[in-house]
Amino acid sequence: MKLKKITKKPQALGKRWYHDACGSALGLELLGERWSLLIVRELVFGGRRFSDLRGSLPGISANILTIRLEGLERFGIIRRRTLPPPSGAQIYELTAWGYEAEVILRELGRWATRSPLHDPTLPLSAASLLMSFRTMYSSKRAKGEAATIGFRFGADGFVVEFDHQGAHPKRAEPQGCALTVVADPTTLASVVYGGRPLADAEARGELALTGDRKLFGRFLTWFPLPEKIE
């Protein structure tokens, strides 16, 4: 039996280091490696398991995810926790400071959607879509209407409260909401942002509404995309 090797250098701090006191450069050390920010994005609405993360990050390989999680934990951005029995599963969740990185994701996303390369019909995860609601929601467009809307994306239920301050999603069962939307995130995004007709998505069975259909019609107008460049 071999002892655990101790020469493992999870990431950064080793050699490829920006020698730069600038906070932005440090931010890139902490979050700038491939996949790191997207992992944070997936954790913004609560802790997830290893395989949840793998499933939401198309193309990441298991070893890279392991390395990133180690690095983010070392930096104090996420923590690892074992759920109490009977589940006993291990989850990864953001620390308080890690949660504060959400603003970086929001600004990055808001800026990038102005690129002509942005395509809202591509696949995306539930966390991405909910974060886009937070980013793009315009209480002015909503004319101050307060609403609570439920969403079901496969096994994951969310409830989002909209008010004059913004959109507030949380992981919860969407029962008792005035309106509940069942779809996959990509479909809903194509309707909200891609202009895909609701009737089309419903006819193909890719989206189902329960409750106040007129509310859904108004909901669709609450997320103006920023103007494209040029």
Add this chain to the structure above:
Amino acid sequence: MKLKKITKKPQALGKRWYHDACGSALGLELLGERWSLLIVRELVFGGRRFSDLRGSLPGISANILTIRLEGLERFGIIRRRTLPPPSGAQIYELTAWGYEAEVILRELGRWATRSPLHDPTLPLSAASLLMSFRTMYSSKRAKGEAATIGFRFGADGFVVEFDHQGAHPKRAEPQGCALTVVADPTTLASVVYGGRPLADAEARGELALTGDRKLFGRFLTWFPLPEKIE
């Protein structure tokens, strides 16, 4: 003589692509490669030449800088321009959209300085320091005092206006300012953020003040660093 090779694939869009409609993921495609955001940072206060960039980005190699500049130009974030004669030099400058990426840098920097790994005594560039002034300036701390302060970092002169809205740096000769600071950016950062005594820096000839010394004393209090985590 060989014809120019056309098989050059500047960056991304090739294979290593996050298949993700999320705006944040697209932002990482555009700006997430190593060095890209730091190049944007160096351009925020005006166009720079290739060798200026190389000098301000410790450790970047010429070929990588070439590749990044090509990519940023292709994406519409920067543009290449030839200065009119007699200079005739080529400079790189941000497009209007590129300038708007500054908010990403600011949020990233503000967030990252809360890490215990942040060390304000490391070397940094003039652009980094001026951006940190913009990020960290507290008009509350300045008690509404409006001031115009000049800075000279080697060959580069800047004038920064401070008012109740924020700090507004621009590239200009610092003549006629009530106060002018001559230093290198790293020295000034160690005094403003690292608590290094002014007298020490002056005694060693690393910093020189011209004009209102008392204003400098107040200036030092205008940039509260966010609290460290834990």
Add this chain to the structure above:
DNA sequence: CGGCATCCGGGAAGATACTG
């Protein structure tokens, strides 16, 4: 199945030298 180690191939980053 969830988490992690190991090996491998390809490609990106880094260092250095060189050119107009």
Add this chain to the structure above:
DNA sequence: CAGTATCTTCCCGGATGCCG
């Protein structure tokens, strides 16, 4: 000064397999 060419090193991604 503004890059290009080349070589080396290292990281990423994919496959596989171990162990609880």
